[in-house]
Amino acid sequence: MNSSVLRKRFCLLSLCTLLASLLLLTIYELRPLNRTSYRNSLYRQMLASTSFSDYTNKLFQYEITQDSITTAYHLRHPKRYGIPSLPATLSSFSANEYKQQNINNNSTSIDALFDKLTTFSPQSATTSEQINYSLLANHLSLSSSLSKYPYYEYLLGSSTGVQTNLPVTLCEYPLPDSSAVETYLQLLEQIPNYFQEIIAYDKQRSAQGLTAPAFLTAASKEQLATFLSSLRQDKNCFTETFHERLMQLDHISASTRSRYEARNQSAIKNSILPAYETLYCYLTQDTGNLSSTDSSGSDTSQTNNLIESSTPYGLSTFPSGKEYYSLLVQQSTGSNRPVSELISMTDTALQNALGTVLNIALTDQTAYLYYCDHPLETYYESPEAILEALSLMIRKDYPVLSDSPHYTVKQVPDSLAASLSPAFYMIPAIDDYNNNTIYVNPLYTNEENGNLFTTLAHEGFPGHLYQTVYFNATNPSPIRQILDYPGYVEGWATYVEMNIFPYLDYPLEGDSLCKLYQSDTIINLALCSRIDLGVNYEGWTLDDTRHFFEEQGFQDYYAENVYSYVVEAPSNYLSYFIGYLEIEDLKTAYRNLKMEKYSDQNFHKQLLDLGPANFETIRKHILSD
Template sequence: MIQMIYMGIFMQKFLEKFKRKPLLFLLPSASVLLLLFLLFFHSQQDADQAFSKYTSELFRQEISGNTITLHYTLKNPEKYGIENAPISYGQCTTDPELVRSSVDAERTRLRSYNRTSLSKDNRLTYDVLNDYLNSAYDLSPYTLYDEPLAPLTGTQSQLPVILSEYRFYEISDIENYLQLLTKTPEYFRSILNFEHTKSESGLFMASYTADSIIKECRDFVHLKESNYLYSSFVERLDELASTKNSGLTEKQRKAYTRQNSAYIKKYIFPSYEQLISGLSELRNSGKNNNGLCYLPNGRTYYEYLVRSETGSSRSIAELQNLTNAQILSDLTVMQRVLTDDSSSGSSSVTSDIFSSQGTLLSESDPEKILSTLSNKITKDFPPYPQIHTQIKYVQKSMEEYLSPAFYMIPAIDNTSENVIYINKGHITDNLSLFTTFAHEGYPGHLYQNVYYASLHPNPIRCVLNYGGYTEGWATYSEMMSYYFSTLTKEQATIFQRNSSVILGLYALADMGIHYDGWKLADAAAFFHTYGITDDATIEDIYDLIIADPANYLKYYIGYLEFLELKKDAVDKWKDNFTQMRFHKAVLDVGPASFDVIRAYLF
């Protein structure tokens, strides 16, 4: 305040010296305006500091309760004020009221801050966090409707991969990892306790879903010494030993390797056997083998789930209309291309559709494909930091139980090291490989994560899960990649639109099964109308949708919402629209609901 007063006096003397009478007349009001501005500036500064302190505390709280989350989020937690965090997987909560009151308390804390007093960046963080907490609050009464175990995406599938990629930056990481293995039985008991509570509430999974998970667990245990948790541990030790000043001796490496082997046998395999036994006991306790709408308040739960998973605020009916319109558009474009091709007399596009997709693209080397994609995006996507990417492959014996590909999100303070896993069991041709690397790599997950991290966002943003944004962006990237390939424009159009149609059909099936009450026969009739007649394939799709509601919608509805945003951008920005401007705008906002993104774009 003293500095502000002296600044006003100095200005007054300066003006008097030069005899500028009109300015002297205005000076009192100018001083008041300056004083008000500086008071506002300091008030905003205080508000921003308080809000940043709050989000930092929330960030530390959220990631400290789970060793996996902490280690995967931060390479150097001590720089964020986190030290001596307990070693734990966390626990499955079975009390909806506890979840609801916890979320509501956090909303109250957030709303104690005056949003209008915050900077633009902090207002964005406020809006995203508020949106996230509102969604969590809506879902909280349905805590027991959630499912930690599901084919492809459940804990039993993902935990081994997560453990195998647990990086050893220093010796203490090895010791924390080994200690974490000892906590696995306790964690799996909490999952089984959750499943027992679901069963008592009439919410246990379908019997055939339980059978699928039991088989997966048995196959995992039967791997024995060939399990990748053995080999990956040795590889991570070797990687640490090769770094400068690691301090890891040969004697320690051998001792840690023996300890890891003993712990896998003592803690990991018995945990999976415990899961097998528990699920076998509960197998026939489920009351519903069909969609969520057959459960009490199931349709309402599905509405909230879809909103949370996709980030879209549209009603189910609106999403169905949007999906049907896109499918019609895709089929119309495909028909036009095929008609034009037939009229030309060449029929090259038509013949390519019925040939192996592997013959369409000659390149099969992952490194070269990634390099090609990274070069292709420079024109229409903002620049990103230089990084290193490692390609790994899913162990053959586990190919059946894992996704076709997945990107391991790096720590926010170590984004230069990235890993993409490829599942050869699900990717059988070069075109699929190319588009998969676009989805997982450039300009998909890897690019989006690395670019966003380079903006140094508020750390709390990095722990909020917006699957509709992340998977929608990756699907949008995958669709664009057909036109980055060596395919002709006509070929690219046919294959891209066909891929979009298939995803759209899965999305309609998801909504039909869980909201409209389709049973297997209804789903089969639906797919038959689109020429998909293999009943075994349809049953597999049906089972996956039953086990993991709204999972397909993250990809497809997220993708459609990006297309809708682009249409709005073209309409509003007119001649100022460019691909680069649009991509930078949505990437700069970062993972959020599409209502929030739209508010900050337009």
């Protein structure tokens, strides 16, 4: 056989082999990867990393792929970050990899990651990498400490629980294409199993002696009853928002859109509604006959009456509860100060604000009487007008954004309004950070719109929206996007809210009204924060809380509501108030350092450039010169 024939046969064989390989590769790529296997592989790769950048990139991929919602909310284009298509998955409460034991070295997974981190030398790294190293070390160390307290977190609160936040999260789930729609519909079908895991978690929590108080369970049951009533309507938050998002998909046909609508309706009827009914029945078993609320939405219960006024309910009543609360406070605030010092800071801030109000009441009675009779006012008629005005007003004191972000203001669905805050900002994907959404709750707006003005300063400009867009525009390392520092984020938003009062026009001359309305906001946050610290660290009862209100010169009308909330969501208020106090303290130190060279804009730029971090790291880098 001549050589030309051999070459032809060899080429033919090579071509067939190549085609077969390509076919197998295509089939493999089309087949969804197993999420758990993929993340286990990433974990092993992290431990084998030879550089800090490779380690942090793998950790980012690992964290961002824990479930479909986390991926979709953080990234519009996951493949650009080396993340493949993964099966639709809700987060799991039955198998948290970070808290599992590592059989090979008999230590927790977090500890193994921390040990690996310490093999990298930060001294030879860039300033940015040194900051990332410090923050990651802090994050892993604190996570390791908190992991020793499984089941201490309550997942079913009426204000902060999974069942309350899930509808908003799903109703804003991005649907840029048909693949995302398919994932979304599959997630809806998984909600029954998801809630079963939450129920199993709650049962295990009770088995360990950490049962939620009856007043919390009753409040959650009441919230569920209201939501179930709306869910049974033809138009609800799941139908309306899904339809709106589908209409934005121009590339799908009308028949495909109708098919998706039908599948969504089916998921509501056969998955979401039964899941919420199951959760309601579970809580009914827990509360027994303590509440006469039924799942049709009628409510005659007085959940706060279930609080035994002389019984403590906070975290201090748990085994090692004060130690756990101290760690939780550190995580929530980013402050490394002991709780005793935070109590002192809060007391001082409260007394200073009360002193300001008293002083004005004695020296400017006209302003004080006006403040007592009138809510905060502004002449802007819509949230959009307020945000537009704020974006222009702040330019003197805050750095100008490189690009003007796009934002949409939406109204909280009626079915969720009673259990959600006055407004909230939906954090955008890191690769699409110029598209932003703010929700406004109609239950908290009035004709004067003054409170809406300060609320939108908190949520929009120069608060959350502005800070998020600013930091993302600095092109930070992806690892910074998964390190959560609510003390910085909420502290910044509270700080700018407190400092926005001078931007308003007041009907009286002088700055008395400005100081009064500003002090009023500080007092409210300080009171709630002090009660949080008292209930969860010092073991305050409801009687103690009432006494505290009276000591400060207030009626105790809201004592039960505040008490119930800080038991449900310990340390949440502190993210706002302690974060705010830390920034004010940092501002004073920076002003003393810079003296005549100080300016508000430069201070704000320093804080914004560094981005979300704990305050020890912030102090080190901002006050270093």
